Amino acid sequence: MQKPSKDTGSGDRTVASLGEFGTIDAVTSGRSQPDSTVVGPGDDAAVVTAPDGRVVATTDVLVQGVHFRLDWSQPEHVGRKSVAVNLADVVAMGARPSSVLVGLACPGTTDISTVTELADGMWAEAARAGIGLAGGDTVSADQVVISVTALGDLQGRAPVLRSGARAGDVLAMCGRLGWAAGGLAVLGRGFRSPVGVVNAHRYPEPPYTEGPAAAEAGATSMIDVSDGLLADVQHLATSSGVGFDIATQNLRVDDRLAEVASALGADPLHWVLTGGEDHALVATFPGEGSVPQGWTRIGTVVPAGSGPAPVTVDGGPYTGGDGGWQHWR
Amino acid sequence: MQKPSKDTGSGDRTVASLGEFGTIDAVTSGRSQPDSTVVGPGDDAAVVTAPDGRVVATTDVLVQGVHFRLDWSQPEHVGRKSVAVNLADVVAMGARPSSVLVGLACPGTTDISTVTELADGMWAEAARAGIGLAGGDTVSADQVVISVTALGDLQGRAPVLRSGARAGDVLAMCGRLGWAAGGLAVLGRGFRSPVGVVNAHRYPEPPYTEGPAAAEAGATSMIDVSDGLLADVQHLATSSGVGFDIATQNLRVDDRLAEVASALGADPLHWVLTGGEDHALVATFPGEGSVPQGWTRIGTVVPAGSGPAPVTVDGGPYTGGDGGWQHWR
Numbered sequence: 001m002q003k004p005s006k007d008t009g010s011g012d013r014t015v016a017s018l019g020e021f022g023t024i025d026a027v028t029s030g031r032s033q034p035d036s037t038v039v040g041p042g043d044d045a046a047v048v049t050a051p052d053g054r055v056v057a058t059t060d061v062l063v064q065g066v067h068f069r070l071d072w073s074q075p076e077h078v079g080r081k082s083v084a085v086n087l088a089d090v091v092a093m094g095a096r097p098s099s100v101l102v103g104l105a106c107p108g109t110t111d112i113s114t115v116t117e118l119a120d121g122m123w124a125e126a127a128r129a130g131i132g133l134a135g136g137d138t139v140s141a142d143q144v145v146i147s148v149t150a151l152g153d154l155q156g157r158a159p160v161l162r163s164g165a166r167a168g169d170v171l172a173m174c175g176r177l178g179w180a181a182g183g184l185a186v187l188g189r190g191f192r193s194p195v196g197v198v199n200a201h202r203y204p205e206p207p208y209t210e211g212p213a214a215a216e217a218g219a220t221s222m223i224d225v226s227d228g229l230l231a232d233v234q235h236l237a238t239s240s241g242v243g244f245d246i247a248t249q250n251l252r253v254d255d256r257l258a259e260v261a262s263a264l265g266a267d268p269l270h271w272v273l274t275g276g277e278d279h280a281l282v283a284t285f286p287g288e289g290s291v292p293q294g295w296t297r298i299g300t301v302v303p304a305g306s307g308p309a310p311v312t313v314d315g316g317p318y319t320g321g322d323g324g325w326q327h328w329r
Numbered sequence: 330m331q332k333p334s335k336d337t338g339s340g341d342r343t344v345a346s347l348g349e350f351g352t353i354d355a356v357t358s359g360r361s362q363p364d365s366t367v368v369g370p371g372d373d374a375a376v377v378t379a380p381d382g383r384v385v386a387t388t389d390v391l392v393q394g395v396h397f398r399l400d401w402s403q404p405e406h407v408g409r410k411s412v413a414v415n416l417a418d419v420v421a422m423g424a425r426p427s428s429v430l431v432g433l434a435c436p437g438t439t440d441i442s443t444v445t446e447l448a449d450g451m452w453a454e455a456a457r458a459g460i461g462l463a464g465g466d467t468v469s470a471d472q473v474v475i476s477v478t479a480l481g482d483l484q485g486r487a488p489v490l491r492s493g494a495r496a497g498d499v500l501a502m503c504g505r506l507g508w509a510a511g512g513l514a515v516l517g518r519g520f521r522s523p524v525g526v527v528n529a530h531r532y533p534e535p536p537y538t539e540g541p542a543a544a545e546a547g548a549t550s551m552i553d554v555s556d557g558l559l560a561d562v563q564h565l566a567t568s569s570g571v572g573f574d575i576a577t578q579n580l581r582v583d584d585r586l587a588e589v590a591s592a593l594g595a596d597p598l599h600w601v602l603t604g605g606e607d608h609a610l611v612a613t614f615p616g617e618g619s620v621p622q623g624w625t626r627i628g629t630v631v632p633a634g635s636g637p638a639p640v641t642v643d644g645g646p647y648t649g650g651d652g653g654w655q656h657w658r
Binding site: 049052055059060062063089095099103136142151152223239 | 367368371372373374375376377378379380381382383384385386387388389390391392394395396418419421422424428430431432433434463464465466467468469470471472474476478479480481483488490491492551552553568
């Protein structure tokens, strides 16, 4: 019923002054599309290649004040994050990312530089996965809400579901764990450094090529760690009808993360086990020999009901930190 | 950083009390998926068939207070509309819809019945196009924001772009025009009937099968009418580098619409020419003989610069109503 009005010619650089078409132009013009984009922005819809004959598709919505704070993250970080969390879902199916579409709702008073910086971050993250933004929509709203849809190609393989883990399989992970939680703890105390840890909260760096690599290696189940290692392995346990035991001796705690935890009086292993938003990949493989290079074995799939909890840590229920585990029971 | 908490067991039926997973379950459980959904809700991403080897994809975002009012429309209407506007974009490329994904942001205080009714409308509209909801995301926000991504299959045909109209082509339309504008005018005066016209504002009824039919018949360009006939034909004119002349004698004004206009002292032809949100399809064809059954010829493609405006009405610039035309110049 209401749309941003057209450019008033006054030099005003808000989204409302540029209008819908001006805003879309600011976000899309001068960007180069990959070969997978058959028809890009500017028509009724995009057309993207789907050589496999099936397309992997996922949507995640990020809301200002809920999923990001513009006083803690720059718009470029938020743009990167919004694309990354979706691409992580695509690769967790074992698919190669092929495209993203973006829906952006924001107040008409938003400076156009905020929108172009968001777009810069989205394009940068898409480029990290070898793809581009094929389309989108910009609308007016009271709060910044970013919805991203990511598409992917299975390259002829079966999708790797959450439900395929079998007792005796090996649990392995690839990527970072606990870093985003560490970064959030730093920001929550009012600090802005170390920047490597803080940036891990601002945007994840999922290992995009490792999802298809795990599928190629025969992964029986896979998930990206958005809620926390224990919570997401619990999802694998529920979907597959199995249990898991995680061996903490194999969970690497980086020195930088340990230093930050020490300074804040926190347990870095708790961040690693329960911290979300790093979007590492966790997968099961039919044996030690099938775990791809670059992945670390962190546990074992056990029969359902064989342990004191669906997911145990070093053989027992996890009770560390501020009660982390029961959040997800 | 914050998520709806889990069910408190208090009988509270808000989104916050059910939590993210309970809400997703309320929206997805007990729905039947079409064959095109290979993997539905519940994993990291959906998998949808794309037999053509290319996938058509589009995203539209609808915001409470901007695109809909929950005091004027029931949640089911809003659900229908959110899916319909996206499917209209898919069929305007000449593609057959294959799936939709939904991102829903709403306050935690939202009653779960509002969410299930929204979902009912989405599923009903998807069913009208022979498809289902393959996935989505629900998050917390201050305002209801619905993002829908629709996917479609080109069935081996070239996409019908906005840029293919050529001088000498015939302009034709299929669907309703002016009804949503009439319904909005009724609601704006505080009335709630006639319900047929009012409902046209609440949700459009795009002619889904006619997009692929037009493509099959050789349509040279196509668009769905979201901004208004003149505005959207202007988009065809700009993209194709041509002009258009619309013949009002061929624009049908339904008796019910004429009666409403008469009662409100409005010009129904103005609604037909400038009213948006009906999502009729407008396409160009290489000759009268190629216009499919069910479509109405409403004008002619002329060389760019041959008329007094890029889009003329009965040979002249349109100056009717409350200055409609200059909104979109």
